[in-house]
Amino acid sequence: MNIMTKFIFVTGGVSSSLGKGIVAASLGKLLQSRGFSVSILKLDPYINVDPGTLNPYEHGECYVTEDGTETDLDLGHYERFLNITTSQANNVTTGRIYQTVINKERAGDYLGKTVQVVPHITDEIKRKIMSLANGEYDIVLVEIGGTVGDIESLPYIEAMRQMRWELGRENCITIHLTLIPYLKAAGELKTKPTQHSVKELLSSGIQPDILVCRTEHELSTELRRKLALFCNLDFGSVVEARDADSIYVVPLLMLKEKLDATVLAKLRLLERHEPKLDKWKAFLGLLKNPVHEIKIGLVGKYIELQDAYKSIHEAFVHAGVANECKVSIQYIHSSHINASNVAETFKDLSGVIVAPGFGERGIEGKIISIQYLREQNIPFLGICLGMQCAVVEFAQNVLGMKGAASTEMSPNTEFPVIDMMAEQKNIQEKGGTMRLGAYPCELKKDSRVKLIYGKKTISERHRHRFEFNNKYLSQFEDAGMKAAGVNPDTKLVEIVEIPSHRWFVGVQFHPEYKSRVEEPHPLFVDFVKACLSFNQELRGKKK
Ligand code: GLN
Numbered sequence: 001m002n003i004m005t006k007f008i009f010v011t012g013g014v015s016s017s018l019g020k021g022i023v024a025a026s027l028g029k030l031l032q033s034r035g036f037s038v039s040i041l042k043l044d045p046y047i048n049v050d051p052g053t054l055n056p057y058e059h060g061e062c063y064v065t066e067d068g069t070e071t072d073l074d075l076g077h078y079e080r081f082l083n084i085t086t087s088q089a090n091n092v093t094t095g096r097i098y099q100t101v102i103n104k105e106r107a108g109d110y111l112g113k114t115v116q117v118v119p120h121i122t123d124e125i126k127r128k129i130m131s132l133a134n135g136e137y138d139i140v141l142v143e144i145g146g147t148v149g150d151i152e153s154l155p156y157i158e159a160m161r162q163m164r165w166e167l168g169r170e171n172c173i174t175i176h177l178t179l180i181p182y183l184k185a186a187g188e189l190k191t192k193p194t195q196h197s198v199k200e201l202l203s204s205g206i207q208p209d210i211l212v213c214r215t216e217h218e219l220s221t222e223l224r225r226k227l228a229l230f231c232n233l234d235f236g237s238v239v240e241a242r243d244a245d246s247i248y249v250v251p252l253l254m255l256k257e258k259l260d261a262t263v264l265a266k267l268r269l270l271e272r273h274e275p276k277l278d279k280w281k282a283f284l285g286l287l288k289n290p291v292h293e294i295k296i297g298l299v300g301k302y303i304e305l306q307d308a309y310k311s312i313h314e315a316f317v318h319a320g321v322a323n324e325c326k327v328s329i330q331y332i333h334s335s336h337i338n339a340s341n342v343a344e345t346f347k348d349l350s351g352v353i354v355a356p357g358f359g360e361r362g363i364e365g366k367i368i369s370i371q372y373l374r375e376q377n378i379p380f381l382g383i384c385l386g387m388q389c390a391v392v393e394f395a396q397n398v399l400g401m402k403g404a405a406s407t408e409m410s411p412n413t414e415f416p417v418i419d420m421m422a423e424q425k426n427i428q429e430k431g432g433t434m435r436l437g438a439y440p441c442e443l444k445k446d447s448r449v450k451l452i453y454g455k456k457t458i459s460e461r462h463r464h465r466f467e468f469n470n471k472y473l474s475q476f477e478d479a480g481m482k483a484a485g486v487n488p489d490t491k492l493v494e495i496v497e498i499p500s501h502r503w504f505v506g507v508q509f510h511p512e513y514k515s516r517v518e519e520p521h522p523l524f525v526d527f528v529k530a531c532l533s534f535n536q537e538l539r540g541k542k543k
Contacts, residue, residue, distance in 0.1 A: 005133035006171050006267045009160045010143045011208070013178035013197030018214045019250075020177050021074030023241060024143045025081035026251040027175075029280070030260035032082055035272035036138040040078045041129060042071075042091050044145045045152035049095035053431050060307025064463045064513055065090070068437025073310050074143065080314055080516045081251070092128045094152065100124055117155055125159040139267070148176070149200045161205045169209070170268045176201060176208035177241070180215040180223070189217055191227050198231040207232055209266050212239045212259070236262055248284060248317075248517060251277070279518050283321055290326035294528070294535045295348055299369050299386075300355030301362040303331035309355055312383070315515035319524035325532055334362030334369070342372045350538070351379030351503070351531035354386030356463075356510065360409050367393045379503040379530045381523070384464055387506030388418045391468055391496060394481050399472075408466050419469040421492075435462045439487055441494040441509070447484035448497050449505060452526045457488070460509035467508065468493035503530035 010024045021042070028038045048054060051062045052070030063076040069088040079086055101124050105115050113120075132140045144160065146153040164172045178194040194213065201208055211231060213219055219240040227238045239257045244250055254260065255275060264271055296316065302308035313329060320327035330349065337345060346352060352373055354366050366386070370393040373380040382390040388406050395404035395417045403410070406418035427433045438459045443450040450456070470491065473483060484505075485495030498504040507523070515521035 004171065005135075005137055006139050006269065007129070007133075007163065007167065007173075008139060008141045008263060008267075009172070009174045010141060011148050011157070011160075011174060011176050011201065012144070012146065013148050013176055013201070014181075014193045015179045016147050018177050018179055019241075019247070020143050020145075021077045022247050022250050023175075023177050023212055023254070024141045025074075025077045026254050027259055027263065028078065028139075028141050029081045029251045029277075030255055030275055031139055031263070033275040033277050033280070034260065034264075036269070037136065038082060038139050038141065039084070039132050039137040040082065040086075040090065040141040040143070041132060042074045042078075042143045042145060043125070043129075043153075043156045044072055044091065044093040045150065045156065046093060046145075047095045047098070048093060049099055049431055050091075050093060052434075056302045056308035057305055060305060061310040062463070063311065064436060064461050064510065066438045066461065068461075070432065070436065070463070072145070073307060076311050076314070076513065077247075079513075080318075083516050083518050089128075089131060092125065094155070097121060097124050097128070097155075118158060121155050122159040122162060125156060126163060129159070129163065138269075148197055148204075154204075157201075157204045157206065164206065170266070173209040173263065173266050174201075174206055175210045175212055175263075177212045177214065180213045180219065182216050189215060189219065189223060191223060191230070194227060195230045209233075210237045210239060210259070210262060212241050212254075214241045214243070216243050218242070237266075246284075246287060246317075248280075248287065251280065252284070283517055286321045286324055287317070290320065290324055292323070292325040292532055292535075293328070294325060294350040294531050295328045295330055296528075296531055297330050297332050297346060297349040297352040298355055299332050299334050299337065299352060299366055301334050301357055302355075303333050306331065311510070311512035311515070312353065312355065315512040315521055315524045316528070318515050318517060318520035319528040322520045322525045323528045323532055325528060327528060327531075334365035337365035337369055339368055342368055346372065346378065349378070350535035351381070351527065353381045353383065353527075354389055356384035356386060358385070358408075363389065363409055367396070371397055374498065374501065374504060377502045379527060379534055380501075380505070381503075381527045382506035383512070384508060384510060387496060387508050388466060388468075390504075390506040391417050391476070391481070394476065394479070394498075395472070398479050398481070399475055406466055415472075417469050417472050418466050420465055421467050424465045434465050437461055439494075439509070440489070441485045442488045443485050443495070444482070446499075447482065447495075448499065448503075449484045449495050449523070452522050454522070458485070460494070460507070460511060461513045462509045464508065468496070502534060503527065 012020045032038045050070045061073045062070050063073045067087045071091040075086045144156045180189045224238045228235045316327045366389040395401040401415040404415035405413040407416045483493040484497045494508045496506045511521050511523045
């Protein structure tokens with residue numbers, strides 16, 4: 001039976017990038033493993049309606065949910081940790097809140113009132129949060145983006161204050177994640193920034209219930225006491241979060257610190273049972289003790305910021321574990337690849353993935369990479385733009401279509417083998433207008449992917465405007481590149497493969513969004529397996 005939904009807010013102090021998303025997801029995991037149903041919500045303070053129009057350099061990867069919402073990458077962590085499926089309800093942005101309020105004002109809903117941040121914006125924020133208290137969840141975690149003290153996150157902080165007052169402290173608590181910096185010259189951990197950040201929260205009317213302290217070094221009893229004293233907390237409510245070598249270790253670190261038990265006590269929830277984490281621990285065991293090791297290349301154009309390919313990175317961690325193999329990803333800038341350095345660049349790699357992306361920059365390097373991988377029989381996985389480049393490369397170099405291209409890069413090409421979807425042609429607005437979210441795909445009988453997925457119909461998430469041009473399909477198939485997966489309703493080609501190649505698969509969708517710790521994605525698992533056996537074969541030859 002469900003209890004009344006309880007809320008846990010997670011705020012950040014002192015610095016950004018402390019891993020609020022990971023701490024929230026880890027706590028969610030622990031509570032879930034104790035038998036509570038948990039959902040998790042991210043409040044983003046920026047004014048963009050969603051991150052779909054943001055350059056990955058700004059906020060990292062744009063994560064896409066089943067229902068086709070372009071969201072913050074933390075939702076990816078929530079899905080991967082908690083094995084849940086998120087939707088638009090799990091991500092709120094200031095842009096979306098304001099848009100809703102302004103639409104209501106235009107519709108006359110406020111009956112002549114002056115529309116203000118308090119109460120109208122804060123009410124709308126609370127309404128979004130409370131929409132998850134629908135009887136489905138015992139506990140909802142709410143992560144507030146940004147750092148306490150930011151102008152932008154003030155309405156969220158105020159909404160939290162009001163909710164704590166309205167629901168009562170036993171139903172709504174705040175965890176403040178903060179940094180305890182280590183001053184090398186003094187050889188000491190410093191608590192002052194945290195004291196200030198708690199003061200900042202207090203000035204907004206919020207006494208945090210628990211402090212989670214990111215630190216490079218052990219937080220001594222003495223320091224914990226000091227933090228407790230200065231921040232009005234009991235000793236047990238000061239929790240250490242030591243730097244970890246893998247994000248997947250964090251739930252166990254939090255368990256050791258009894259964060260879950262402290263939270264349950266504060267929320268006056270009876271413990272149901274000890275955390276059941278057998279699968280998680282088995283995963284960690286394999287992660288820490290791999291039998292094999294391989295290097296896989298990722299050719300993309302946002303490689304300076306690894307968050308730009310977050311889900312792909314994590315999908316390889318999961319798939320590596322499934323193969324008892326440590327996968328190191330070598331990030332390669334597509335515009336640094338040319339015909340004379342490609343062999344040298346790929347010489348230590350057991351396989352290469354060509355990443356998703358938009359626009360012209362670095363396309364040539366992607367096509368040169370794919371030609372090399374295809375001709376040298378090296379495992380290749382192309383995702384979205386990566387798949388489109390594989391089609392273009394095949395058209396240019398196998399079908400002899402000189403100048404073949406995607407109309408995204410060359411609108412006037414003679415051979416538009418990748419072209420804009422008909423329904424996209426009249427769309428002017430950029431935000432939220434791509435082909436987004438889950439679509440079904442039927443796999444062809446004798447294809448490699450059918451074997452990999454082990455079923456006929458799959459569902460995967462999309463985010464693109466351009467498509468394989470079916471006008472050329474028979475030419476591709478006759479020359480050896482097959483449409484292995486097709487949308488049953490629209491007949492759009494979703495997967496291409498070259499059966500004569502060791503492992504050559506291009507997918508129009510994003511499999512990485514669906515890979516989870518406890519459910520690694522079959523396509524990544526099989527790709528790593530192929531890379532592993534290619535690596536063993538190569539090493540055998542070198543001996
Ligand atoms: N730019 C391509 C398109 O819009 C591919 C998008 C992607 O890789 N996500 O179709």
